[in-house]
Amino acid sequence: MRKPEQGDSAERLPAVAPGRREVTVNSEVEKLIDRLENLINSGRRVPLSTMVMVDEQEFLDAIDQLRVAYPEEIRQARRVSQERDRMLAQAQTEADKIIQQAQKRSEELLGENEQVVAAEAKAEEVRQAAEARANELRQWADHYVLQALSGLDDELSRLLAQIRRGRALIDRPHDDAEVEEELDPRQGRAGA
16 A cells, blocks of 8 residues: 555545544454453463363354354445445545536626636636545545555454464364363373
């Protein structure tokens, strides 16, 4: 993504539309990721290995809840995209209205012989201002959506990486004798 150069209109635009909240990541997904991380961190270590034993049902329940919450992130991205489309349509409507007013005013002024040149110049100025405003609104909307989608993309990538690490921990082969001995060390000695 290129940085806006000095004089770019994106520099002057706020990151968030006036009166609107900045796009935030779904806190439910964050809570579930924290829960999975806590399960791994609080799990029992398997001696002489990097493996951790966790409560499988609790881990799978958290993953199921994450699958339910994850689509909310996608709905949020869709809402951002729809908001961008709405803003672009509004900007285009505003530009069309200004241009239409400028043309109407220009036609009125053309009727007056003494002010023909001034009217054309003014109409062109208004038209250019309207087009500049529409372009500025489009750039702002694109900038806003790009920031929001970039944040969602980063967060979804992070969440997916955490899920894969958790699944890898569960999918590792377990040595039953080591697991039994860790669960009840006295039983392992008695059998020997």
